[in-house]
Amino acid sequence: MTPKRVGDRVGVGAQSLSCLKPDCEQCANGEEQHCQNDMTGTYDSKYPNGDKSYGGYANYWRGPSHFVLKIPDSIPSEDAAPMLCGGITVFSPLTKNGCGPGKWVGIVGVGGLGHFGLLYAKVRRRLPSVPSPVSSSDIEQALGADEVVAVSRTSTKKADAQKMGADRFSRSSFLSIVYPLLSVSKGLTG
Numbered sequence: 001m002t003p004k005r006v007g008d009r010v011g012v013g014a015q016s017l018s019c020l021k022p023d024c025e026q027c028a029n030g031e032e033q034h035c036q037n038d039m040t041g042t043y044d045s046k047y048p049n050g051d052k053s054y055g056g057y058a059n060y061w062r063g064p065s066h067f068v069l070k071i072p073d074s075i076p077s078e079d080a081a082p083m084l085c086g087g088i089t090v091f092s093p094l095t096k097n098g099c100g101p102g103k104w105v106g107i108v109g110v111g112g113l114g115h116f117g118l119l120y121a122k123v124r125r126r127l128p129s130v131p132s133p134v135s136s137s138d139i140e141q142a143l144g145a146d147e148v149v150a151v152s153r154t155s156t157k158k159a160d161a162q163k164m165g166a167d168r169f170s171r172s173s174f175l176s177i178v179y180p181l182l183s184v185s186k187g188l189t190g
């Protein structure tokens, strides 16, 4: 993690505290948001001493520097802020489910989270240092899905979805997509 120093411009995500103990399964595996001991959310949550967290309405924030990220100079604060909550909310499932070359991704809903999903699913990132000889194509890795499909209730989001990287757009309701998936899931588990 990039070191933080006094004077740095930093941001905090949706978590402000967890136990961070090495024997905590969640904290030890980078899943602090699921910590069963002292997990304190940044918004409308309670610190262990009973104090309340006020999110963006707070005048000050307190917590371990572990939960603080240095914002690169190239990223304006107003662009960085939503990445710290909505952005990571979709970045995590994309990476955990293997989004990358050779994969198709469907993003249901082109809103506050969905637009990040479209942007992230298509982006290709370059590893900062890879031993040579390795071709440039080999050092590009996830994300970078082959095809991204945006699904929205109305066509009004089509142009925006395409601008953000969607290869295809489908107008459909959320429930018409989720209900068949639920019935398949029920069949598998029942």
Ligand SMILES: [Zn+2]
Residues within 6 Å of the ligand: 018, 019, 020, 021, 024, 025, 026, 027, 028, 032, 035, 036, 037
């Ligand atoms: Zn923990």
